[in-house]
Amino acid sequence: MIDEEMLAQIIEDNGAFLYDTELTEENDQKIFRVYITTPNGITLDECAKITNIISPIIDTNPPTQDKYFLEVSSPGVERALKKPKHFKNSIGETLKLKTIHSKKYISKLVEANDKGIKIEDKNKTVFIPYDEISKARTYIEW
Secondary structure (H helix, E strand, C coil): CHHHHHHHHHHHHHEEEEEEEEEEEECEEEEEEEEECCCCCHHHHHHHHHHHHHHHHHHHHHCCCCEEEEEECCCCCECCCCCHHHHHHCCCCCEEEECCCCCCEEEEEEEECCCCEEEEEEEEEEEEEHHHEEEEEEEECC
C-alpha cells in the first residue's frame, strides 16, 4: 500500500499539495484517485505532470492487489471535507453537512480545530465534533 506521507512529499516537491486519496469502484473497475491542489487551483497540465511522476511509484506500491486505474485531479469547487486539515483550510466558506443524528446544515464555517468545527447557523454558533459529522463538503450556491 502506498505511503501517503511519502506521496504527499513527492507531490509537494513538484509544486502542489496532496488533498486526499480514495480507492473506489465504478463500472466494475477500481480507481485510485489522488486529489491535488495549489493556492491558485490546478490545471490539466499540472495533473498530467504529477501523474507522470507518481505513477511509477504507485505501481511499485499499489493501493490494491486488483487491477486499477490512477486518476489525478483537483478536489473540485465543492470538495469533500474529511480531515481536520480540510476543515481548517475551508474556514470562511459555506458548508453543506450532515451529522450522524441526521441534522442537516448549509452554513458558514467559522472555526475548525483538532476536535471539531463551529458553524454559523441562524445567527448562532454551533459546535460539531468531527466524530458526529457523517458527510461534509464545501457548498456553492449557483
